[in-house]
Amino acid sequence: MQDLPVIEITALNKWFGDNHVLKGIDLNVMPSDVVVVVGASGSGKSTLLRCVNYLESYDEGQIKVSGELVHGGERFINALRAKVGMVFQHFNLFPHMTVMGNVTEGPTQVLKMPKKQAREVGRYYLDKVGLGEKEDAYPGTLSGGQKQRVAIARALAMEPDVMLFDEPTSALDPELVGEVLAVMKRLAEDGMTMMVVTHEMGFAREVADSVAFMDQGVILEQDCPTRLFDAPREARTQEFLGKIL
Amino acid sequence: MYFDITVLPKYLPYFLPAAWMTLKVSALGILLGLGLGLGTAFMRLSEKRLLNLPARAYIYFIRGTPLLLQLLFIYFGLRSLAGLDALNSAVLALGVHNGAYIAEIFRGAIVSIATGQMEAARSLGMTHSRAMIRIILPQALKRAVPSLGNQFIIALKDSSLASAITINELLLKSQQLASSNFMMMEMLTIAALFYLFYTAIFSWFFHRLEVRLDVSNA
Numbered sequence: 002m003q004d005l006p007v008i009e010i011t012a013l014n015k016w017f018g019d020n021h022v023l024k025g026i027d028l029n030v031m032p033s034d035v036v037v038v039v040g041a042s043g044s045g046k047s048t049l050l051r052c053v054n055y056l057e058s059y060d061e062g063q064i065k066v067s068g069e070l071v072h073g074g075e076r077f078i079n080a081l082r083a084k085v086g087m088v089f090q091h092f093n094l095f096p097h098m099t100v101m102g103n104v105t106e107g108p109t110q111v112l113k114m115p116k117k118q119a120r121e122v123g124r125y126y127l128d129k130v131g132l133g134e135k136e137d138a139y140p141g142t143l144s145g146g147q148k149q150r151v152a153i154a155r156a157l158a159m160e161p162d163v164m165l166f167d168e169p170t171s172a173l174d175p176e177l178v179g180e181v182l183a184v185m186k187r188l189a190e191d192g193m194t195m196m197v198v199t200h201e202m203g204f205a206r207e208v209a210d211s212v213a214f215m216d217q218g219v220i221l222e223q224d225c226p227t228r229l230f231d232a233p234r235e236a237r238t239q240e241f242l243g244k245i246l
Numbered sequence: 247m248y249f250d251i252t253v254l255p256k257y258l259p260y261f262l263p264a265a266w267m268t269l270k271v272s273a274l275g276i277l278l279g280l281g282l283g284l285g286t287a288f289m290r291l292s293e294k295r296l297l298n299l300p301a302r303a304y305i306y307f308i309r310g311t312p313l314l315l316q317l318l319f320i321y322f323g324l325r326s327l328a329g330l331d332a333l334n335s336a337v338l339a340l341g342v343h344n345g346a347y348i349a350e351i352f353r354g355a356i357v358s359i360a361t362g363q364m365e366a367a368r369s370l371g372m373t374h375s376r377a378m379i380r381i382i383l384p385q386a387l388k389r390a391v392p393s394l395g396n397q398f399i400i401a402l403k404d405s406s407l408a409s410a411i412t413i414n415e416l417l418l419k420s421q422q423l424a425s426s427n428f429m430m431m432e433m434l435t436i437a438a439l440f441y442l443f444y445t446a447i448f449s450w451f452f453h454r455l456e457v458r459l460d461v462s463n464a
Contacts, residue, residue, distance in 0.1 A: 056365055075373070083371030093366035097384050107370035110380060152366075159370060 005068055006031050007163045007194045008053055014061035015048065022048050023059065024218040030163065033192040037205040037226075040215035041241060046198045049215070050165050053196065054085040067162055083111050086156030086164040090171050092148040094140040100127065100151050101136040107159045119158075126154040130184050146177030150184050157188075164188070166197040202246055206230055214238045253432050254439075257423060264419035265440045271336050271415060272405040272444075276398055278341025283348025290353050301349065308346035314407050316343055321411040336408035344401050351397060355390035356382060388459045395452030399445055406441075416440050 008030035015023040022045045030036045038046045051057040053064055055071055055078050064071040066081060095103050104123035108114040114122070127133050130150035140148055149169055156164060166185065170178040182204045189195060189208045199205065205212050206226045213223040214235070221235045230246075233239050289301035308316070320342070321335040330338070359382050367377035409418035420433035427433070 054369055056369065079371045079373060081371075082369050085369075087366075087369040089362060089366065091362055093360075093362040095363065095366070095381055097388070106367075106380065107372075110376060111371040155370075 006065075007034075007067055008196060009065040009068075010049075010053075010062070011064075012062035013049070013052065013059055013064065015045075015052065015057065015059045022218050023052070025062070026218075026220055028213060028220060028223070030194060030196050031210075032194055034210040035189045035195045035197065035208050036211050036213065037197045037199060037209040038213045038215055039199065039202070039205060039241075044215040045218040046215045047167055050167050050196060050198050053165055054082050054087055056087075079111070083107070083159055084162045086159060086161035088149070088152050088156055088164065088166045088169045090168040092140075092145075092152045092172070094148055094152055094155070096140050098139075099136065100132065100138050100140065100143075103140065103151055104136075104155045104158045107155065112159065122158050122160075123154070126157045127151070129157065129187075130154045131180075144177060145173045146180045149173065149181045153181075153184055153188070163194040163196065166195065166199065168198055168200070170199065170201055200245065202230065202242075214241065216241070247431065249431050249435075250429065251432075253429060254436055257427075257429075257433065258436055258439075260423060261416060261419055261436055261440060264414055264416045264437075267413060268402070268405050268415040268440070269444065271333070271340060271408055271413060272398075272402045274337040275340025275344060275405065276401050278337060279344030279348050279397075279401065282341060282345025283352055286345060286349035287352035287356065290349060291356060305346045305349060308343055313339070313343050313404055314410060317407055317411055332408075332412050335411060336405070336413045340401060340405060340408070343404070344397060347397055347400075348394065351390050351393045352386065355386040355393075358389060359385050391452065391456055391459060395448065395455075398452075399448050402444055402448065403441060 006029040008028070010026055010028040013023050013026040014021070026049055028036070028038075028049075038049065040046045048057055052059045053066065053071070055073065058073055066085060069077075069081070071081060095106065098106065101120060101123050104127060105116070105119040108119040108122055109116055124133060124136065127136055130153055132147060132150055132154065135143065135147065135151070140151065143151065153164075153169075169185070170181050173181065178201065182201060185195070185197070185204070186208050197204075197209070209226050211223060212226045212229045213220045214229065214233070214237075215221065216237045221237055222229065222233065229238070230242065233242060286301045286304060289297040290305070292298050292301075317336065317339040320330070320339045321332060324330040324335060324338075363381055363385065364377055367381040368374070372380065405415060406417040408415055409421070412418075414422075416437040420437040424430040424433040
């Protein structure tokens with residue numbers, strides 16, 4: 002089992018109309034690994050991530066999650082998404098529900114967990130992201146960093162096999178980025194399998210097992226962070242890192 | 247112009263049955279409109295042509311013709327066909343008319359809820375309809391409240407058109423009384439006072455509702 006990738010992307014192609022946004026992507030995420038995807042905006046990295054839980058469809062190639070082929074069947078999609086956690090750039094918390102309501106919504110509505118049990122699960126994960134005391138607050142009263150940590154707890158409460166992060170700190174004020182990255186780092190240390198799209202190179206260097214550099218719909222190179230950051234092979238990678246670091 | 251303000255208290259009680267009729271026609275019409283509006287909004291939002299085409303046609307025809315014409319159409323059309331009486335015709339016409347506008351209010355409110363909300367709900371594994379019920383609708387209804395309040399007030403005043411099909415509501419009552427006592431301005435004033443009274447109550451109620459739901463924070 003240990004050898005089976007949690008996410009296995011093979012020769013993936015996607016078009017938006019005439020725009021070829023993903024051009025033959027191959028990428029594996031092994032259990033407990035953290036794979037970080039970096040690249041300029043418009044390189045297709047968010048689209049790639051969103052294909053994994055089928056928020057975006059794809060045209061050619063295949064994606065397997067825990068060995069199962071990802072396809073558009075309604076029932077399959079819902080089951081897939083229940084075990085693939087997703088964290089968005091803009092948090093997308095449910096503003097009409099309390100923090101606890103947000104975190105228990107998935108377990109009660111999708112997993113049919115009894116309310117009481119869901120609250121225990123919710124409390125456990127809210128403590129984990131350091132927001133145990135905020136369970137009765139509404140999202141509107143939280144800072145951006147707190148919102149994103151609630152969003153992480155909401156995804157974790159489904160006890161997913163893998164977590165997807167779509168630029169989780171890009172909408173945050175600089176001073177709030179650290180608290181979110183710290184939660185993600187702890188999650189990685191606990192052995193969570195993660196696929197992360199981010200511009201936080203420090204996080205990638207410190208936490209990632211593997212970093213993929215995407216450019217114009219292609220993974221130009223993928224390597225351990227030390228080699229990718231210190232000795233990138235491709236000129237485009239060097240240029241990108243030169244601009245961002 | 248001669249205007250005798252002293253007759254107002256004397257004639258006011260004569261208007262009470264008519265005031266009740268105005269309220270009844272408006273309230274029933276609004277209720278019917280709410281149901282039709284919500285259903286039509288979902289049909290209109292559907293990607294299936296079989297659902298969204300009829301909804302679009304309904305909205306187009308209703309918004310494209312005057313309410314008075316619709317009232318007469320339903321009254322004279324359905325009286326012979328289905329034996330519908332004047333009251334039922336008025337309620338049906340007002341309901342069908344407002345349904346089209348309310349559908350657009352609901353639709354606008356639903357699409358105004360960011361797609362991120364739907365994505366977040368779906369990414370937890372919720373079905374589309376569960377996400378709609380649990381996540382989108384509660385927020386959309388809240389956002390629709392100010393426009394609905396506006397539409398309700400319009401519906402209340404539009405009920406006066408039912409006078410054209412013999413519904414003895416406020417406006418018709420004022421005309422009947424004026425034709426015998428020749429105090430047209432005074433009778434119109436009494437009718438106006440009732441409308442203003444209802445509108446004030448509606449406005450107050452919706453204001454309270456907005457505060458309660460904290461609409462500005464939606």
